[in-house]
Amino acid sequence: MSTKSKSAEKNGFAKSKEPSVWIRAVSASSQWPDKEEFLDVIYWIRQVLGIILGVGWGVIPLKGFLGLALFVLINAGLLYFYFSSFQSIDEEEFGGAWELTKEGFITSFAGFLVTWIIIYTGLYYELNETL
Amino acid sequence: MWADTLLIVFISICTAFLGEGLTWLMVYRTERYQKLKTEVEKQSKKLEKRKETHGDTLDRQQKKKIEREEDKLKHNNRDLSFVKMKSMFAIGFAFTALLSMFNNIFDGRVVARLPFLPLTWIQGLSHRNLPGDDYYDCSFIFLYILCTMSIRQNIQKLLGFAPSRAASKQGNSLFGPAPGQFK
Numbered sequence: 001m002s003t004k005s006k007s008a009e010k011n012g013f014a015k016s017k018e019p020s021v022w023i024r025a026v027s028a029s030s031q032w033p034d035k036e037e038f039l040d041v042i043y044w045i046r047q048v049l050g051i052i053l054g055v056g057w058g059v060i061p062l063k064g065f066l067g068l069a070l071f072v073l074i075n076a077g078l079l080y081f082y083f084s085s086f087q088s089i090d091e092e093e094f095g096g097a098w099e100l101t102k103e104g105f106i107t108s109f110a111g112f113l114v115t116w117i118i119i120y121t122g123l124y125y126e127l128n129e130t131l
Numbered sequence: 132m133w134a135d136t137l138l139i140v141f142i143s144i145c146t147a148f149l150g151e152g153l154t155w156l157m158v159y160r161t162e163r164y165q166k167l168k169t170e171v172e173k174q175s176k177k178l179e180k181r182k183e184t185h186g187d188t189l190d191r192q193q194k195k196k197i198e199r200e201e202d203k204l205k206h207n208n209r210d211l212s213f214v215k216m217k218s219m220f221a222i223g224f225a226f227t228a229l230l231s232m233f234n235n236i237f238d239g240r241v242v243a244r245l246p247f248l249p250l251t252w253i254q255g256l257s258h259r260n261l262p263g264d265d266y267y268d269c270s271f272i273f274l275y276i277l278c279t280m281s282i283r284q285n286i287q288k289l290l291g292f293a294p295s296r297a298a299s300k301q302g303n304s305l306f307g308p309a310p311g312q313f314k
Contacts, residue, residue: 039296047285063246111281117243117269118140122133125244 029088038089042079043104049075050108051115058119071112076101135242139271142233143278147286150222157218159292167211174204175297230275234260237271245269 024030025041032038053074057067083089083100091097158164178200185193238260245267249257254266257273287293 036296043288047281050281057246061246065247068247107281107284110277111285114140114274114277114281116246117274117277118133118136120246121136121243125132 028086032087032089035094038087039094039100039103042083042100043107045082046075046079046104046108047111049078050110050112054112054115055119057112057116058123061120061124063120067116071109075105075108075112132241132243135237135240136274139237139242139274140278140282143275143282146226146229147279147283150226150283151286151290151292153222153225154215154218155292157221158215161214164211164214167207167214171204171207171211172295172297174200174207175295178204179297233271233275240271241268242271243269243274249273 018024018031018033019027021037021041024032025045050071053071056062057071062070080097080101084091084097091100094100178197181193181197181200185197239262241261245257248266253273256276257269258266259270259272261268261270284293
């Protein structure tokens with residue numbers, strides 16, 4: 001999270017009366033004077049969500065195309081809800097909903113695949129092999 | 132098999148830190164790079180703002196100004212790429228050697244089981260050098276690339292080395308926004 005505070009200081013928002021990024025990220029309809037800051041929040045939420053879904057899909061275990069499709073749907077849908085309803089920001093300021101959906105998506109997808117594969121291999125395949 | 136899977140994740144964490152460390156030593160900490168980077172960031176933001184306010188204008192003078200700034204930015208971006216290039220080549224060579232070493236170590240070994248069937252054009256990668264036709268088996272290179280994609284990018288971001296959004300949006304850097312991501 002160091003990049004966030006750094007960029008905030010650089011742009012001179014750290015000294016303003018805005019509450020910290022963490023508080024603003026979890027409270028509804030916060031003010032985001034620094035666009036980069038909000039994009040960083042979206043980025044990191046995506047990464048955490050990717051890991052959580054990866055672990056979840058591995059434990060269940062979800063398999064095949066369904067797992068991939070559900071990830072894409074939940075990742076895009078949840079974040080869309082987050083920025084359009086919860087934070088209710090003006091998408092156009094960020095270049096449209098597509099730009100916000102793209103933010104960190106590939107990285108999150110890769111992280112999701114890695115955790116999904118690791119947990120699935122460890123929990124199910126390895127076990128079946130030894131039995 | 133699981134030990135191999137975890138080992139590969141560990142390897143890619145190490146190589147990501149090594150790569151960033153080397154790049155820091157050779158590029159990021161140099162004065163020239165830092166100066167150019169701040170310059171490019173400043174210019175990208177300025178240009179974006181100018182485009183926003185005067186984007187649709189037919190005013191010739193404004194258009195000329197925008198063009199001039201674009202040229203300047205392009206020039207600086209090219210300089211930035213050249214500063215990076217030398218070390219990128221060195222690191223690229225080192226990592227190719229490392230990768231071929233790991234490739235030899237894991238040659239023919241199934242390192243993980245995929246919970247999905249990869250698309251046909253990815254199967255060449257996910258089943259590289261593996262015996263048999265079971266395409267759910269995962270090869271070293273596929274897992275390594277996936278790990279690198281997620282881990283390296285996140286490490287870059289955490290350390291603050293990732294290229295700024297404004298710059299990568301505006302810039303026409305020689306290597307695109309994230310050079311050497313798969314090394």
